[in-house]
Amino acid sequence: MKKRKKRRKVYLDNTPLDEAIDNFFNVLEEIGKDSLPSETVKTEDALHRITREPIFAKTSSPHYHASAMDGVAVKSQSTHRASLRNPKVLSIPEQAEIVDTGAPLPEDKDAVIMIEDVDWAGKKEIEIVEPAAPWQHVRTIGEDLVATELIVPAGQKLKPVDIGAILAGGITEVSVEPKPKVSVVPTGTELVEPGSDLEPGDIVEFNSHVLCGLISEWGGTPFRENKLDDDYEQIADTVRNLTSKQDLVVVNAGSSAGSHDYTYQVIKDLGEVICHGVAIKPGKPVILGIVDKTPVIGIPGYPVSATLTMELFVKPILYYWQNRKPYISKxxxxxxxxxxxxxxxxxxxxxxxxxxxxxxxxxxxxxxxxxxxxxxxxxxxxxxxxxxxxxxxxxxxxxxxxxxxxxxxxSTVVGIGSHDISLDILSNELHKHFPPYSLSSAHVGSMGGIMALKREEAHIAGVHLLDSETGEYNKPHIEKYLKEEDVVLVNLAYREQGLIVSKGNPKNITGLHDIVRDDVSFVNRQKGAGTRILLDYKLKELGINSENILGYDREEVNHLSVAAAVNGNTADCGLGIRAAAEALDLEFVPVAKERYDLAIPRKYWEWDGIQYILQVIRSEGFKNSIDELSGYDLSSSGQILH
Amino acid sequence: MKKRKKRRKVYLDNTPLDEAIDNFFNVLEEIGKDSLPSETVKTEDALHRITREPIFAKTSSPHYHASAMDGVAVKSQSTHRASLRNPKVLSIPEQAEIVDTGAPLPEDKDAVIMIEDVDWAGKKEIEIVEPAAPWQHVRTIGEDLVATELIVPAGQKLKPVDIGAILAGGITEVSVEPKPKVSVVPTGTELVEPGSDLEPGDIVEFNSHVLCGLISEWGGTPFRENKLDDDYEQIADTVRNLTSKQDLVVVNAGSSAGSHDYTYQVIKDLGEVICHGVAIKPGKPVILGIVDKTPVIGIPGYPVSATLTMELFVKPILYYWQNRKPYISKxxxxxxxxxxxxxxxxxxxxxxxxxxxxxxxxxxxxxxxxxxxxxxxxxxxxxxxxxxxxxxxxxxxxxxxxxxxxxxxxSTVVGIGSHDISLDILSNELHKHFPPYSLSSAHVGSMGGIMALKREEAHIAGVHLLDSETGEYNKPHIEKYLKEEDVVLVNLAYREQGLIVSKGNPKNITGLHDIVRDDVSFVNRQKGAGTRILLDYKLKELGINSENILGYDREEVNHLSVAAAVNGNTADCGLGIRAAAEALDLEFVPVAKERYDLAIPRKYWEWDGIQYILQVIRSEGFKNSIDELSGYDLSSSGQILH
Missing domain, CATH: 2.40.340.10 (MoeA, C-terminal, domain IV)
Structure with missing residues (x-):
């Protein structure tokens, strides 16, 4: 081993996460970047902003004694002892003044009688038959809000009614947490804009949109900068320029230690690298640095690494600056x-x-x-x-x-089992018609689905399992592997299985007998998949030894990946459903027609999620959508077969 | 009763809520306003928009076989049987081609060996000591996303990562639910803009900001129109103009049947009123109408009625138009x-x-x-x-x-009991330092607080209860009324109680003996309030009969409302704390110094919420804030007194 030489040194630290974060925040504190000044905004523009200071009312509401009703304002004393037997007559406007809702109470009055309770004795006189209590139907000063009263505390995200109350309290400007300005710099010579014609090697630049979206969800103001090539000077110029005006700069990517990775060197030359490489997976090659007293973070290029490192390093800084303490709410x-x-x-x-x-x-x-x-x-x-x-x-x-x-x-119906494209449509229709219900599908093959039902990890399993002895679908397997369980089988569809081959069928594959040919490579499905069982059943029927099939051991987990392998020329053919072939504009050589059912344990049958699924399967909308695909027979769809 | 005549007829229906909504939606359907067309937006601008159609990938991702590592691309066959003992030498670039992460795999290669595992045998040769499995360290076409695969279903609010996946799938435009355009028209001659100098009768126009905020939270685009006077022509012109261009018009207010309420007449003259008056409280005088095939809703003027009727009538329409089905999530x-x-x-x-x-x-x-x-x-x-x-x-x-x-x-600490301004500050500090914890206070007086603890409706009670026999504070009452409970008393502060009187003390009130004067009106606190008990104790001491006090029966529930009553000249004085007097710039005549404690049942003591409250009380920040108020003695603050 001694003589092994490395062409490039891959120097990444493996700093534990907490240590990396602590170090970085300590440096932010040292350079005075542990806080940002607050922002003052007009109250009416402060919706969903976070208050930095508590807000106290400046004026009371109401700020005068106001009539709470349409009626007449009176002096309560002057109504003493009024009754049906002894009505009191009051003169207008001396003793009774007409007021609308919200109108100020006349200085010498202290109560309001509702207009419905007033009789007109003449043009200038009213008659009342009940005394008025002092302050009845009057909204006295400060009834809603007293000047100096706390309206909202610091750290509150302002709701629409909060805005109303703050304005009612006479406050027209509020001090709120800033929205930190964050630039996102996409780098990479291989990056192209979404919608470009794609050449091999081109990578669609979508990360910056994800990163900007996260920044805005975390309360920052994102700036998406122009994409840069992997060019030291370009990147250095941009970082130098941005650090002079932004609160935070995110460089994506070039954060690793490859030959085209300049982010580390740029930060090191312009400022200081606090950490390069954190012991997390994914996301290890993150860079935490400071340039011109501004934090600069190198975010890895893979989207999952990018979002995770944003979550771990950028979110805490943004929250810190806004005095928001993140806590795990869910x-x-x-x-x-x-x-x-x-x-x-x-x-x-x-x-x-x-x-x-x-x-x-x-x-x-x-x-x-x-x-x-x-x-x-x-x-x-x-x-x-x-x-x-x-x-x-x-x-x-x-x-x-x-x-x-x-x-x-x-409200999620958990589906584990075989993959079928109609499950995507089922999922979509369920979510559309019965929110919040949704269907999640994990694709582990039919047998995997049955095992998941057995372990109570799923509500339904999509199955198409041929019993090699009886030639019957699904029922024998269910009875064998789910003995203790009372299971309902609902037909989703009959569908065609066959060989998915390249456009034009260049290798002239006409049936399963061709897949043993030396010049034909195959892509298989995983063990337990219904398609795999079907293949093995057919191979046995044809007396074909699987060892002679090139690629029999290469497993994909669903129809679309099989079709994708054929489409990408990494295999010449694979067994799958017609819809998958057509989806990628490939050709299809039919091999068999099979029954695809949903297996549902009886104990979940009454649950709304299952009942909604059944409603969708039996709906016209669902059937019409499936009819647009090829290779499906829906004549038994929605029928209970067991 | 027969001879009673009404000056105005107040014609409001009392239609049951469900009926009103059903009728209105039926009319919307009849006129074809039960749906709005979808909107097409650039994917990168679609953050948080709701998909109207499911989105399927147009291109696969990766769209070519890509190296997953920095390394060398090889043909796996050519690495067969390589081992430490028998290293294989491969020539560059024929047998081994250097590739960076993300680079396309050369056509004749099918695997990548990581750069770290490669030894350099010469400038043009490498040596490997392990065979490469086919497709190792290769991201094959469609590994992440296969063309035609469902990316997101219809009805999904797009998250940042969804935007990324949609762009990765080659989709640059998406069809989303519209943001319905809604105009909010504030009407009312008495309305003034926030921040104006207020005359009696002026009402600050803040409702429109609340309404616009709600509309935007519900997915609409709000337009705040200029405020109109209560003028039939102005309102009619505006409604006519807006209905020709908006999806919905909200008129606030003038929706009742008063002399200045024109909304009903305007809608009736320009179109059709479906309903005027619904059997809900508050919010009865709502108007549901149609003008020029556009719904026009008259929303009542009181803020609580306004937000409730918005919630009941405007939100469902906006949700319906966006195909969102509201459901009660919490x-x-x-x-x-x-x-x-x-x-x-x-x-x-x-x-x-x-x-x-x-x-x-x-x-x-x-x-x-x-x-x-x-x-x-x-x-x-x-x-x-x-x-x-x-x-x-x-x-x-x-x-x-x-x-x-x-x-x-x-995480809410429930406080029920006597009101003190320091509780507002405590609440603010707790929320600031220990989110999500907060303190809610209901002000029902000291005895009310003790009763709430007894009924297990509160965690803490603020109490200042003088025992008239022993002159001791709090402990005797706790022992008497919370016999079965082990209760801790923590001092919050000692504070001054006294008579709150108008600026300049025009009636020359110098002590409690003056409140029996004929020309002095008093405002009292409710029964059970510590201040009321103190008053009664002092009156007894002075031999004053409460029947001789004008206003002894008028009760307010906290110090600030007592001060507000004095400030509003509805009373000449009231007993309360110095801080309340100073808050409203009133004068204060000291009467007594009293102990204000928090009573906390031992069973809640270990709970984080209580522990954080104690931390805040003992903190410098809290003490400094209280010190800015007058009349507090904090020398025992935070001490456990029982």
Missing amino acids: QIRANMSRRVVSSFNAQEYLRVKVGKVGDNFVATPLGRGAGMIMSLVKADGVTVIPQMREGIEKGEEVEVDLYRPKNEIE | QIRANMSRRVVSSFNAQEYLRVKVGKVGDNFVATPLGRGAGMIMSLVKADGVTVIPQMREGIEKGEEVEVDLYRPKNEIE
Whole structure:
């Protein structure tokens, strides 16, 4: 091993997270950047701003004695002993003055009689039949708000009614927390604007929009700067210029130690690097630095790393400057639905889907790649695997910080099982017609779905399992693996399975017999997937030995990834549904027609979430959407088959 | 009674709420205003907009096979059997090509070896000691997102990461729910702009700012129009003009049937009135109408009525147009802390403070006047008393729709008892230093506070109760009325009580002996208030009969309202603390010095909320703030006295 030489030194620290944050905040304090001045805004423009100071009323409301009704103002003494038997006659305007709601009470009057209770004795006289109590139907000075009274405390996010009360209290300007100015600098020669024609190697620059969105959600004012090439001078000029006018500068990316990564060098040359490399996963190559007394943060390029490091380093600074103390408002305990292995060297932030099945919350890990932005879109929350731990066991209880309200989580129908495109449509229709209900689907194959039902980790499982002995779908497997459970099978659709091949079918693949050819590479589905079972059943029928299939061991977890592999020319064919082939404009060689059902344990049957799912499946809207896809037969759709 | 004549007919319907809403929505459907067209916006501008259609990916991400690491791209076959003993040498660039993270994989390569694992055998050769598996460290096409895959469903409020994923999927424009255009027209000759010098009868026009804030929170685009006088022509011209260009017009107010109320007549003359008067309280005089196929809603003028009718009539329309289905996300069951009497004729919306004391939520009704905007600022939620019910009993369980997150409610220290200005400061400091903790105070006097502790409706009670036999403060009352409870008494302050009199003391009041004078009117505190007990104790000492005091029966519930009564000249004097007198720039005649303590049952003592309160009381910041007020002695502040 001795003689191994490295071309480039990859110098990244592995500073523990807390230490990195502490060091950075200490430096901010040293250079006087631990606070920002408050901002003064007109009260009417202060909606949703956060007060820095408590606000006390300057004037009372009402600021005069006001009639609370349309009526006549009187002196209560002059109405003493009025009764039906002995009505009192009062002269207008000396003894009784007509007032509208909100009008000031005349100086010598102290009560109002409602107009409905007044009889007209003549043009200039009224008659009353009941005495008026002092101050009746009068809003006295300060009834609502007394000058000097506290209207809202410091640190309050102003609601519409708060704005009203502050104006009522005579305060036309308020001192609020600033909206820190943050520049986001996208760097990378390979970056192109969204909507450009894409060449291999081009990367769509969307990170800056995500980062700017986060900054504005955290109370900052984001500035998206022009994209820079990987060019030391360009980046240095921009950072120098921005640090002279912004509160914080975020450079994305070039934060690692590759040959085109200049962020570290720029910060080092212009100022000081506090930390480069933190023991977190993803997000390790973050840079915390100071230039011209302004914090500059190098954020890694992969979207998941980028959002996580923003959350860990940028959010606390913005909150600190606004005197907002972040606290975890939505944390739950959930059981992990499968084992997760993690690195000993870093604190890992694992994105999870969460559902409530029976009485328990269940967390299912999502894709862990730092480049998987869809794992962020799909995530319900995040759980942290501490440094010095090697992972989380299946069933282990973890704490999850939720991204969504708990009631939405509780209204999520958890689907685990085989993937079908119609599930996306089902999910969409459910959410549209029955919010807050939604359907989450994890794609682990039909057998995976059945096992999830058994472990009470899902409400429904999408299954298309051929029994190789009887040729019957689903029922035999359910009866075998879910013996103790009373399960309902609802048909979603019949669908065509076949070989997905490239446009024009260049290798002339006409059926399963072709997949053993030497010049044909195959992409398979994972063990337990209905499609895999179908393949094995058909191979057996045809007497084909799977060892002779090139790529039999390469597994993808859903139809679309199989089609994507064919589309990307990493395989010549794969078994999947017609809709997947058509979605990517590929060709399709039919092999079989199969039944795709939803398996639903009886114990969840009455729950609204399930009932809404059934309503959607049986609706015209859903059927019309599926009809637009190819290869589906909906004649039994929504029928209970078991 | 027969001969009674009415000067004005007050014609308001009393339509049940559901009927009014149904009728109005039916008309909207008839005229084709039950939906609005969607809006197309650039994806990068779509943050927090709501999707109208599901969004499917147009391009895959990655859209090419990309290196996931800095390293060398190789053909995996060419690395077979490489080991430490038998390193393989590969030539550059034929067999091994250097690639950066994100770079496209060369056409003839199918794996990447990390740069750290590569040894340099020469300038043009590398040596590897391990085979590379096919597709290792490669992000294959569509790994993150496959073209045609669902990115977000319809009806989703787009988060920052959603924007990123949509851009990654090649979608640069999205179809979103519109932001309905709503004009708010303030009317009323008596209205003046905030900040104006106020004459009696002037009303600060703040409602329109509240209404516009609500509209924008509900997804609309508010337009605040110029204020109009109570003038039929002005209002008619404006409504005619606005209905031709806006989606909805809100006229505030003039919606009742008074002599200056023109909204009804204008809508009737220009279009159609669907309903005038709904059986709700507050908010009865609402008008639902249509002009030029555009809904026009007359909203009552009192702020509480205005926000409630906005919530009941405007919010559903805006949500409907945006295909948002409102659902109650935060509802709890709480016990009402006191009896509330309600009208049989209307559905009443009662604003409440909510706290969690022990295991139960407790709801305390707030001021019910339609003009009390502070009741909205202070409210934690609202409960509905149905029509045909006469009220809610004390202790009865009610459903409360929360305005604040439940965890904030659970972090609220419920204080019920005597009012002191220092409690406002305590509340402010607690919220500032220990969010989400806050202190809510209901002012019902010292005895009311003790009773609230007894009924487990509060965590703390502010008390200053003089025992007339022993002259000792607080302890005797606690021991008498909270026998079963172990209670801690913590001193908040010693404070001066005295007579609050007008500036310059025009009636020359020099002590309690003067309050029996014929030319002096008094304003008292309610029974059970510590100040009332002190007064009665002192009167007894002086041998004064309370029947001889003019205004002894007029009760206010806190010091500031007593001071406000004096300031408003509805009374010549009242007993209260020096700070209240100074707050309103009144004069003060000292009568006694008294001890003000917080009574805290031992069972709440360990709870964080209480511990934080104690920390604040003992902090310098709190003491400094109190020192700025007059009449406080803080020498024992924070000490445990019992």
